[in-house]
Amino acid sequence: MSYGDPNNPYGAPQQPGYGAPQQPGQAPGYGYPQAPPVQQPYGAGYPAGPMQMPGNVSAARVMMWVIVGLQVLGAALFAISAATINAAKNDDSLRDNSAFQQIADYSTGKLWALVVFAVIWGVLAAVLATKFKSGGNGVRITLLVFGIITAVIALYPFTIAGIVHLVLAILIACFVGGSKGKAWFNRPRY
Template identity: 40%
Template sequence: MSFGSPNNPYGQPQNPQEGYGYPQGQQYPQQGQQPGYGYPQAPGVPPQGGYGYPQQPGYAGGGAPAPRVASMGRRFGARLIDGVVFGVIYIILAVAGAAGAVGAAKDCDPNAADYSTCINNASSDFVAKFGAVIGILAIIGLLYEWLMVGLVGRTLGKMALGLHVVNAETGQKPGLGKSFIRWIIPMVGSIACGIGQLLVYLSPFWDKSGRQQGWHDKAAGTMVVQN
């Protein structure tokens, strides 16, 4: 009976690992290499991220670590806080305007011949002041959302809940250009009784990218992340 080849007089297999539980013809790690650990990957399945977890969607530019996408609950909470801030400002301005209009109406003498004219003037004054309050709120809203998101990356509500608006490409602050686009789209949607604005703020629920970007975020190239 012949054992091995003539160059192998001891009859051992040429591959030193054959015959010890390794199938013949399989590639084996060379000397000094460590064998791989973990579970074998199923055929056709792409490798997962570190420690068996899939990678989170990162910034498009790849220049920063993968962000932690902000939850919709936190985003809603931040909007609610910002709404309360604006509500307080609105109440202060509205009360001041109404007090001025009431004061003007009190100055009208019921016994005077021009009483009706005086009341009409007081009413017109109230309407004008109410319009001024709305205009002031719009300007404050523009400066508040636009400047704070563009320069700081967050409003007071986002600060309270640990949220940041960032450039989706780099992870840096959006800048004034992107933040203006992000602000103006919901404002345009608010013209139709606020329905369009509501849809814009709900649109992250329909985003399939994993970043929960709303329509305003996609147009501006931004995303919301949390600490």
């Protein structure tokens, strides 16, 4: 005797021992339907941003702190030079020295302006270096612009002394502008 399709819910009931084995504690085909699947948390389906700062982005942050140190050193050297030249201009024994007169013709006002510029640039670098962990895409773009402008400034007025700034600025722009830098600064923050 055949009961037809064993998967037909309207067919004759299966006898124990025939057909698919029953799980203990389950009634076949009775009760409420299965609950829908639990919804995914917010942002599901999108790749999660990196949880730890990538190595090249961390290196860019260290390079920013190196630039801060170089800016402090440069500002101190410019300030000492301006003060020394200003004090030496009043010295009568150096008035006949032609080598000193070439240096003395250089305006101490320009040196003090370079001190102010170095301090401002160093403060900007320090602020940007502190924003690596919490900053978003705006900080990334600002870091890119900072790196490019630093590289240009290192090329023109400070060609020989600015070679370290040039290398650091190019590396910062490359590391922050790369795919890992983009992923880090665009990561979701909850």
